[in-house]
Amino acid sequence: MLHIKPIVVALKRHKAGTVLIALQIALTLAIVCNALFIIQQRIGRLSRPTGMVESNLLAIQNRWVGVDDNATGPLIKSDLQALRQLAGVEDAISTNSFPLRGGGWSMGVRHDPDAKKPVSSAAIYAVDDHALSTMGAKLIAGRNFRSDEIVWVEQKAYAASPQIIITKALSDKLYPNGSALGKTVYITDTARPSTVIGIVEHLQVPWSGTWSDSFSDCVVLVPTQLTGNFGSYLIRSKPGQLAAITATAPRLLIKNNRLRTFSRDRGVRTFETVRAQAYKSDRGIALLMGVVCAMLLAITAAGIVGLTSFWVGQRRRQIGVRRALGATRHDILGYFLTENLLIGIAGVVIGALLAIGINLWMVTQFEMARLSMTYVAAGVVALLLLGQGAVLAPALRASRVSPVEATRSV
């Protein structure tokens, strides 16, 4: 049995506390909704696929020590030969970069060599004919590189390759109504056209940040092995052999040639580690926002407990009088729960509008996605429940005030 009108009337006489708590609820809802939405989006990023068979991949970042940059070609060739023969290894490549590595090249891709603006940016992976089988990338049209197409060149001297393989995402951007297969496009060098000889289903760029979101799946594979001192080996193990080759592959390389180091945190990594390191800050931000949300909710709950406790203390006599006039314990409990619910409803209405407002502002300022109404609805329910939970203890205390309290003089 809810007696709403007299509760509203009485609340009007306690404006300060009421408005304060309603606003606190509103702010909490607005912030928590948006924060959880951002967290969810961050977490969504964490699980984006790279297009590779990650569970069997090992990445080794190799640094030559005391070897001239021009002289690394034969060393890399010898490493690759050794790695591909190692027990437990399915295939291996040397590449300038790979998905989630962090650093890499991005270049503009153009239809027209004279166009000012490229159609899209894309990451360049300089690989050989073993790339698809090592990465586990799926060729959906055209063909793989042939071994006779692979050229060895110094990084500074790289000129656009005559044959390239691109991802479907890039193909769709270049030719929305058809396929890029067999077409000619221009990368890096406006004078040298590249022909698309194959299309792979999916590969991710090396970067995990939001800045590369507009071309996160646009990749160009070029049949080139770059000499120099920056490359990585990407090694695919046979099923169940990853742990074994994680130990044997670095040893093999050292045995092959001692003139090298593997850095402590980026030297030898399973792809699981690569992924964890790439998304460390995303995970950190999500965690931080989660903690902030939890704290806000706790503060709001504490505020409700505090104010209601204060009101119960202040109204002891009035509660006694109500009991004397026939209110049951249940009526008193209901009074405080209803009072809180009314304040809560006012709070969540303002809060929902505020949440949407904050999101719209972020949409225009930071290209955030639009807040899903499910979040607002869930937030509204959560805050109303939080309010009822917080008010329960003081309300129960109120319901236990004895009717004899009415007779106590002052």
Next chain:
Amino acid sequence: MLKMTHLSKVYRTEVVETYALRDFNIDVKEGEFVAVTGPSGSGKTTFLTIAGLLETFSGGEYHLDGIEVSNLNDNARSKIRNEKIGFIFQAFNLIPDLNVFDNIEVPLRYRGMKAAERKQRIMDSLERVGLASRAKHYPAELSGGQQQRVAIARALAGSPRLLLADEPTGNLDTQMARSVLELLEDIHREGATIVMVTHDPELAARAQRNVHIIDGQVVDLSEDPRFHTVHAEHTGTTA
């Protein structure tokens, strides 16, 4: 209407047990107007709170309107308070956050009465105490006498059979006290049973019957040797 036999009430604190009432016997008949007097601390308020089911007692029996109340649960006691009993307190006890109309409505809402009937009863009882024009006022905007009349209107609105008043005129000047008493007399004439605690012998004298409480027991004034001294004390303090 109200019958207590060998009733006792003990307040226990960590160090002492206080018998606020002991072997307390009283029988108030339907339609009586009884004034309860006695020195401070003698147990008058305690008697009234037990009579009004605001508090439980320690021993003995209490029949209200033929019902033994010691076995009733809290909800049943609330219901009896709501439907059968009207309270008038020395401190008025209006709810400061509610206006006169809403204050009188409180017990009627707990009874689950329909809005139209509530309104009818509220206006009737306000008419009765002569404050119909003050329905929208808040308690703080009324004089003490007016507040007490609103409290009486609130007690009356539910048409209780038993009216319990604890020093209803204690905070009022003589003239206002008299008008409040006249109101109670009117209500009594219409059939309500009234038990009123008072320190004022003049008001007590206007009741049908006087009950005197000393040290938690009812004493027969005509037989008790202490009567004269106690009475003298009272005239002394209230004058």
